[in-house]
Amino acid sequence: MSVFETIRQRRSVRTFEKKKIDNSVLEELKEYAKQIENPWNIEVRYVFMDAEEYGLSSPVLSGEPMYIAALVDKTDHAEEAAGYAFEKLMLKAVSMGLGTVWIGGTMKRELFETACGKTDRERMPCITPLGIPAKMSFKEKMMRKGVGADTRMKSEKLFFAEDMDHPLKADSMDIHDALEAVRLAPSAVNKQPWRIILKDGLYHFYEKHAKGYNSDAVGDMQKIDIGIAVAHFDLVLNERGLQTELVISDPGIPVDEDMEYIASVKVSR
Numbered sequence: 001m002s003v004f005e006t007i008r009q010r011r012s013v014r015t016f017e018k019k020k021i022d023n024s025v026l027e028e029l030k031e032y033a034k035q036i037e038n039p040w041n042i043e044v045r046y047v048f049m050d051a052e053e054y055g056l057s058s059p060v061l062s063g064e065p066m067y068i069a070a071l072v073d074k075t076d077h078a079e080e081a082a083g084y085a086f087e088k089l090m091l092k093a094v095s096m097g098l099g100t101v102w103i104g105g106t107m108k109r110e111l112f113e114t115a116c117g118k119t120d121r122e123r124m125p126c127i128t129p130l131g132i133p134a135k136m137s138f139k140e141k142m143m144r145k146g147v148g149a150d151t152r153m154k155s156e157k158l159f160f161a162e163d164m165d166h167p168l169k170a171d172s173m174d175i176h177d178a179l180e181a182v183r184l185a186p187s188a189v190n191k192q193p194w195r196i197i198l199k200d201g202l203y204h205f206y207e208k209h210a211k212g213y214n215s216d217a218v219g220d221m222q223k224i225d226i227g228i229a230v231a232h233f234d235l236v237l238n239e240r241g242l243q244t245e246l247v248i249s250d251p252g253i254p255v256d257e258d259m260e261y262i263a264s265v266k267v268s269r
């Protein structure tokens with residue numbers, strides 16, 4: 001299956017079969033995790049944990065046999081790097097038939113931080129359960145309804161050319177699909193804080209801030225969303241044979257007050 005198809009089919013999974021994951025599947029995922037890179041070049045550490053052994057659970061989940069925690073040093077751009085790299089790992093898991101969901105809030109954070117051995121210089125922004133997806137529970141359906149998980153904003157509200165007044169028209173199917181992959185990305189409370197402005201051949205990524213997503217334990221949760229979005233954009237283009245390069249240089253385009261420039265992606269054939 002192509003990465004684009006995996007991105008289209010992915011959804012948060014919160015109900016799992018009460019079954020262990022095959023060792024061979026788990027080993028393949030752990031091997032994959034070792035070689036994940038991110039364009040910020042910040043190391044992301046993954047810890048795989050048995051739910052029963054460590055007494056781990058989350059009120060929004062049921063049946064999950066395992067968890068993965070992602071850890072990063074408390075540095076600039078750590079959230080974006082964690083978002084990018086951990087999403088790659090989750091998409092790999094999805095392509096292998098497993099279910100995942102980003103969890104940054106609905107868990108007993110201390111329990112997970114102790115179980116994964118988080119050090120003082122690190123943050124554990126998010127975790128994911130890992131398991132075989134089961135039929136959605138009533139609770140899960142209600143939760144999806146609550147955050148409008150099955151809807152996304154229209155591309156005209158998210159992607160622009162030159163300035164915020166002109167919606168972006170993709171100039172190729174590859175760019176069209178990469179933008180669609182951004183639009184379909186998961187985000188905290190489905191806030192979809194990513195905005196992109198194309199100017200001078202660079203795709204500039206911005207964060208549209210909502211209140212209440214910044215904390216000492218996580219950092220800025222919506223910067224994780226941006227990291228995920230950049231990963232989706234890169235993955236689709238790289239799969240189509242295009243090169244992507246991350247550049248951090250604010251183009252100074254006038255934007256809404258609640259928007260913050262994060263990074264730009266240069267695309268080349």
Ligand SMILES: Cc1cc2nc3c(=O)[nH]c(=O)nc-3n(C[C@H](O)[C@H](O)[C@H](O)COP(=O)(O)O)c2cc1C
Binds near residue numbers: 106149150184185224
């Ligand atoms: C950074 C981040 C944090 C999230 N935290 C939680 C969480 O604490 N609990 C939860 O149930 N879902 C959480 N989610 C999942 C979102 O609610 C979900 O991605 C969104 O509603 C869209 O649904 P979908 O992933 O099925 O497309 C989180 C997602 C992201 C990206």
